[in-house]
Amino acid sequence: MRRLPPLRALEAFVRIVRLGSARAAAAELGLSPSALSRRVANLEDFTGKKLFSRSQQAMRLTDEGRAFYDAVAPHLEALAVAVEGQSENLQLLRLRLGVLPLFGTQRLFPRLPELRKLHPRLHIDVDTGPHLIDRVGDTLDAAILLMTEPNQGLHSVRLDENTLHAICSRDIAAEIGTEPAFDALEGQTFLAHTDMPLSFDAWKRALGFTALLPPLDHYDSGQLILEAAAQGLGIAVMHDDHLKRNNDPRLAKLFAGTEIASPYSYWFVCRPVDLEQRPVRMFHDWLVSAHL
Numbered sequence: 001m002r003r004l005p006p007l008r009a010l011e012a013f014v015r016i017v018r019l020g021s022a023r024a025a026a027a028e029l030g031l032s033p034s035a036l037s038r039r040v041a042n043l044e045d046f047t048g049k050k051l052f053s054r055s056q057q058a059m060r061l062t063d064e065g066r067a068f069y070d071a072v073a074p075h076l077e078a079l080a081v082a083v084e085g086q087s088e089n090l091q092l093l094r095l096r097l098g099v100l101p102l103f104g105t106q107r108l109f110p111r112l113p114e115l116r117k118l119h120p121r122l123h124i125d126v127d128t129g130p131h132l133i134d135r136v137g138d139t140l141d142a143a144i145l146l147m148t149e150p151n152q153g154l155h156s157v158r159l160d161e162n163t164l165h166a167i168c169s170r171d172i173a174a175e176i177g178t179e180p181a182f183d184a185l186e187g188q189t190f191l192a193h194t195d196m197p198l199s200f201d202a203w204k205r206a207l208g209f210t211a212l213l214p215p216l217d218h219y220d221s222g223q224l225i226l227e228a229a230a231q232g233l234g235i236a237v238m239h240d241d242h243l244k245r246n247n248d249p250r251l252a253k254l255f256a257g258t259e260i261a262s263p264y265s266y267w268f269v270c271r272p273v274d275l276e277q278r279p280v281r282m283f284h285d286w287l288v289s290a291h292l
Contacts, residue, residue, distance in 0.1 A: 009043035012036055013051060014076060017069050019272050022059045077285065093122045095279035098132035098143030100195070102222030103266060106245040107292045108144070114290065119282050130220075133269070141280050142270035146195050154269045157288060162239040162262040164203045166254040169232040173252035180254065182209060189215045189234035191225050198263040203237045206260040226251070239264075 015025040016036075026036040040059070044051050051065035061069070099108060104126065115122065127135075132143045136154065150156030168188075176184040192200050204212050217234060219225045222242060229236040230250040239262055243251060268287055274280050 005046045006039070006042050009039040009046070010072065010076065012039040013043050014069070014073060015276060016040070016052075016059060017061060017065075017073075018275060024273060077281075091121075093119070093279045093282070095122065095124045095283050096127065096139065096141045097124050097283070098127045098129070098135065098140045098145070100132075100144065100146060100222065100266075101128045102226075102242060103144055103146075104128065105223065106242070111290055111292055115283070115286050118286060122279055122282050124283070136269055137271040137274065141274055141277065142268065142283065144266060144268050146264045147267050148198070148263050148265075150267050150269055153271075155272045155275050157268040157284070159266040159268060159287070159292065160241065161265055162241055164199055164206075164237055164260040164262045165240050165243060165256070166203065166235050167226070167229050167238050167243055167251050168235040168254060169230055169250055170252045171232055172235065173254065178252065178254055178256065182212065185209065185212055185235075186214055189217055191228055191234040191236040192216055192218050193222055193225060193238070194218050194220045196264050199237045202263055203260055207255060207258065 012025060012029060012031070015029065016022050019025050022033065022036060026033050029036065031039075037059075040052060047068065049064045049068060050062055051068060052059040053062055054060075112124075127140060129135075132140065132145055133147075133151065136143050144159070150158075172188070176188070190200060200216065204210050215234075217228075219228065222238065225236045225238060226242065226246050226248065228234060229238075230248055235254065240253075243253065268284065270280055270284070275284060
């Protein structure tokens with residue numbers, strides 16, 4: 001059997017890379033900075049590669065270190081999964097995940113059986129309550145949110161990019177036309193999501209309707225906005241993806257040929273330190289590879 005590298009040194013190396021800080025890695029492992037540095041030095045001696053450059057107590061990944069991480073990290077994760085699958089005494093792994101309801105119903109829940117097959121011990125507590133971003137790292141391990149830009153202090157992965165469309169019932173579309181004039185739109189009620197306040201203005205600017213000031217009703221649920229639009233309660237400015245996935249024959253698009261970039265994307269966020277927790281890492285890696 002081939003000689004294995006020192007596993008504790010590998011663990012120290014991977015944590016420094018993932019956390020982006022030797023100090024954070026040392027704190028996570030309960031080591032002094034000098035003890036952490038010795039582990040990395042042992043790994044460098046074993047591999048014969050300079051994995052980090054060191055200056056003023058800072059450790060920066062070298063090109064050799066990046067290549068080593070890219071080659072080794074997936075195999076470490078596979079090893080952890082293999083051991084987990086053969087262990088009878090491991091407890092359930094639980095993730096506290098904040099999710100917007102529409103993302104949950106349209107994109108996450110239909111794919112969760114795949115995750116369950118891959119990680120049968122991973123269980124998810126789903127929270128759709130308010131102020132998700134403020135609760136990440138407290139009552140939530142991670143969240144999937146609609147944002148313009150992520151918080152710089154969080155580990156963030158952008159899950160998509162979207163276009164905006166005005167969506168209404170087919171009856172309203174038949175009444176005002178699929179490319180209505182300013183006067184026709186001025187007499188309509190518009191529906192806006194409370195988490196996407198910039199969408200309506202972005203849509204107006206793109207179509208040259210900046211002076212449009214119709215009644216604007218606000219909803220805190222994307223699913224309810226789609227249903228309200230289908231029932232003829234107003235014109236919703238929503239992501240094109242929402243309409244496609246909803247697949248509701250009662251709905252129609254206005255100005256369908258116009259592509260308007262949305263200020264918002266769905267993002268996965270968690271604290272960098274929490275990415276080292278097995279439930280968070282499992283879900284994160286699956287989410288990125290699943291392309292929901």
